[in-house]
Amino acid sequence: MYNGNFLIPANSKRAQLIFSAFRPIDLIILSVGASIALIAYIVCESMDLIKNIWIGILVLMPLFITAFLVIPVPNYHNMLCILQNIYRFYFVEKQQFTWKGWCVKDEYKE
Numbered sequence: 001m002y003n004g005n006f007l008i009p010a011n012s013k014r015a016q017l018i019f020s021a022f023r024p025i026d027l028i029i030l031s032v033g034a035s036i037a038l039i040a041y042i043v044c045e046s047m048d049l050i051k052n053i054w055i056g057i058l059v060l061m062p063l064f065i066t067a068f069l070v071i072p073v074p075n076y077h078n079m080l081c082i083l084q085n086i087y088r089f090y091f092v093e094k095q096q097f098t099w100k101g102w103c104v105k106d107e108y109k110e
Contacts, residue, residue: 033066
């Protein structure tokens with residue numbers, strides 16, 4: 001009776017993603033961060049500033065930040081989606097719902 005034949009495969013959403021984890025915008029964000037880090041490294045290397053470890057970390061910071069944003073997270077797509085949901089929930093969609101119930105008297109209606 002039940003043969004395990006499904007109409008839609010369980011991984012159909014992941015098949016639309018690049019490497020089964022990234023949207024095109026995620027890879028664009030990561031490549032921009034890597035490009036900025038590479039350009040900063042080339043500039044700092046030409047000025048002989050990379051000898052200090054803190055400057056090396058500062059140069060790689062755009063790559064670290066963008067990699068943190070696009071890292072896959074369980075139950076969400078990635079950290080960027082989590083941060084967008086937090087921003088939308090707390091700052092954009094602050095809706096006030098008035099609870100009346102299903103058995104209310106309208107005698108105090110304004």
